[in-house]
Amino acid sequence: MIYKEYGKTGKKVSAVGFGGMRFDISKSKEENAELLRYANAKGINYFDTAPYYCKDQSEDIFGIAFKNMPYEFYVSTKGTPKDFNTAKKAKEAVKKSLDRLGLPKIHFYHIWCLIKMEHYELAMKPGGQYEGLLECKEEGLIDHIVFSSHQPGLEIKHILEDGKMEGVLLGINILNFPYRWDGVMAAYKRGYGVAAMNPLFGGAIPNHEKELSFLASGGETPTEAALRFLISCPQISVVLNGFTTHKHIDMACRVADEALPFTDADLEKIRKKIGDNMNSACTGCGYCDNCPQNIPVPSYMQLYNEKQIFGSSDKEMKKKSYLWGITESHRARANECIECGQCEEACTQHLPIIERLKEIASWEKK
Ligand code: SF4
Numbered sequence: 001m002i003y004k005e006y007g008k009t010g011k012k013v014s015a016v017g018f019g020g021m022r023f024d025i026s027k028s029k030e031e032n033a034e035l036l037r038y039a040n041a042k043g044i045n046y047f048d049t050a051p052y053y054c055k056d057q058s059e060d061i062f063g064i065a066f067k068n069m070p071y072e073f074y075v076s077t078k079g080t081p082k083d084f085n086t087a088k089k090a091k092e093a094v095k096k097s098l099d100r101l102g103l104p105k106i107h108f109y110h111i112w113c114l115i116k117m118e119h120y121e122l123a124m125k126p127g128g129q130y131e132g133l134l135e136c137k138e139e140g141l142i143d144h145i146v147f148s149s150h151q152p153g154l155e156i157k158h159i160l161e162d163g164k165m166e167g168v169l170l171g172i173n174i175l176n177f178p179y180r181w182d183g184v185m186a187a188y189k190r191g192y193g194v195a196a197m198n199p200l201f202g203g204a205i206p207n208h209e210k211e212l213s214f215l216a217s218g219g220e221t222p223t224e225a226a227l228r229f230l231i232s233c234p235q236i237s238v239v240l241n242g243f244t245t246h247k248h249i250d251m252a253c254r255v256a257d258e259a260l261p262f263t264d265a266d267l268e269k270i271r272k273k274i275g276d277n278m279n280s281a282c283t284g285c286g287y288c289d290n291c292p293q294n295i296p297v298p299s300y301m302q303l304y305n306e307k308q309i310f311g312s313s314d315k316e317m318k319k320k321s322y323l324w325g326i327t328e329s330h331r332a333r334a335n336e337c338i339e340c341g342q343c344e345e346a347c348t349q350h351l352p353i354i355e356r357l358k359e360i361a362s363w364e365k366k
């Protein structure tokens with residue numbers, strides 16, 4: 001395992017981090033907790049969770065594991081400025097997370113899911129979330145206040161220049177890096193910690209290994225190449241992996257043991273191949289699953305990725321919309337969109353969801 005400095009915090013974190021958002025919740029909490037201990041025994045020391053992950057079970061699973069972890073570790077959790085819009089609510093949220101994690105302190109607390117500057121401003125308003133977190137820091141309940149962002153590089157730069165944060169969590173991977181690199185460099189150059197989330201593009205990379213074979217070299221798979229890209233990148237402190245099995249942990253740790261960096265020539269080749277499509281692809285984060293019409297927007301937008309990323313024709317897409325079984329679910333269909341805009345407001349990638357649903361509705365028409 002490689003360990004890297006997380007910015008100026010004085011903490012050395014494992015290049016592979018455990019993202020607690022993809023537990024198999026058909027298993028018991030104890031079984032899932034065992035995965036965390038296994039990862040810790042393999043050298044992983046950065047454990048990231050949040051309220052609501054895995055039907056709100058993730059923090060509890062972490063709490064069970066933390067009762068007897070083999071080695072030292074750091075924990076990260078989160079709270080959104082919208083949910084905790086006063087200092088009092090922010091402090092209560094921290095205390096609730098501490099209680100669930102069974103720890104005296106949270107090492108990295110994220111101001112969670114900044115999609116636009118208004119969200120940051122909300123967190124920083126007098127009497128708002130940041131003030132509550134600062135008080136927690138003074139009381140020794142938090143070590144470092146950091147943020148997670150889905151914003152363009154320039155906005156990330158502005159937030160970092162404000163000097164209140166100690167690191168950032170960003171969605172970056174081998175397919176979208178040309179569009180996210182500004183944010184990484186803005187943090188790295190100023191000496192901040194950078195955590196990467198979504199390293200496998202919401203599962204699109206393992207699901208399309210054949211089409212993405214150009215990513216790999218030396219006998220590795222495209223999935224291993226995608227992990228190697230981030231793990232070996234000096235500008236990135238820790239890469240969060242949503243582990244579900246021991247096999248996933250073994251693979252990420254093996255990649256971290258070998259971790260040969262990509263050369264500039266490799267990256268140039270990838271840049272040319274991926275073109276402009278990836279910047280407008282859905283990452284499968286699920287934040288848009290808030291439709292008053294009960295349309296399964298994240299599933300539809302993942303379906304649209306087939307056209308966006310891999311260039312499937314309208315004829316192929318017509319077949320796929322049925323194959324995916326989205327329309328067989330008991331939820332509403334694409335043509336029932338009333339264009340209220342709630343999903344677009346929530347979209348971390350700023351995607352034109354309403355326009356895409358119109359296209360999908362035309363594929364769904366018999
Ligand atoms: S714009 Fe359409 S899909 Fe989006 S939330 Fe509103 S009704 Fe649902």
Ligand code: SF4
Nearest residue numbers: 282283285286288347
């Ligand atoms: S459409 Fe946007 S918010 Fe919804 S899952 Fe995709 S990236 Fe996330």
